[in-house]
Amino acid sequence: MRNLNIGSIDLNLFVVFEAIYRESSITRAANLLSLSQPAVSHALARLRERLGDPLFIRRGRDMVPTPRARELITPVREALHGLQGCLAGVGGFEPGQARRTFVLALRSGLEACVLPALMRTLVAQAPGVDVQSLTIGRRELASTLAAGRLDLAIDVHLPVDADINQTHLMDVPLVVMMRDSHPLAARPLTLERYLAARHVLVSSRRRGPGLEDFGLAQAGYHRQIALRCQHHQSAMATVASTDLLLTLPSMLAEQLPPPNVVVKELPVRLPPLSLYLYWHRDQEDDPALRWLRQQVLAG
Incomplete structure (x- = not known):
């Protein structure tokens, strides 16, 4: 393993790395970062050269992380979130100024119950924030949260490991x-x-x-x-x-x-239908996601 000095690496490359990991796609990562696809590919090539690892392997339409990438993603995210929090200052998240897409996992029936109230809040308080709602298989929920491709999930009570935080949302008769x-x-x-x-x-x-x-x-x-x-x-x-x-x-x-x-x-x-809110522990202190969780819990 190479012994690298952090001063020798452009930290923006890790922003690109996290986006590719999150989206499993260079094209989607480019859209997320508002960059061209060649620019993202070039950044990945530079990081591959510096780290001596391919980091992602193309498998069909997806970019699948290598073991080295899986090893890196948690400390990289913690570092990026820490830096983001420092730059954000007190409060950490300004809804009215934010430009971000939140990704939620909702069963199709829950969309009509959760999204209208959430979007009323976002339109009024955070007009630059978008929401994407997905259906994720329950077996893939934890891994998708861990990969950063998902910010929050709402589902019934599920057995999850210690990396996934959860809180009771509501009981529905x-x-x-x-x-x-x-x-x-x-x-x-x-x-x-x-x-x-x-x-x-x-x-x-x-x-x-x-x-x-x-x-x-x-x-x-x-x-x-x-x-x-x-x-x-x-x-x-x-x-x-x-x-x-x-x-x-x-x-x-x-x-x-x-x-x-x-x-x-x-x-x-x-027994009523008990619904829970799930997120990855790496996202616990993200100011934007903490704000989002508060809006969902306020319902």
């Missing part, structure tokens, strides 16, 4: 949606009637029970699934025109309902 001409719409929704009906289950997985099915099974109950689909909007559109029932979080029922549906309480006591 489950409710039942049906069309307004459904035979049960004008009658009390009892547990017996609920279990006798046919249901829609929203899940990104091909098989396995939903959250509500776990709770029902623990209580000794089982329901009949007539449709398994991927998105709550399509599920709502389906129950609006059939006699199927949809069990869903109350905040989704409030945000996205078709015009001809009714919502009733779930006729059995089940």
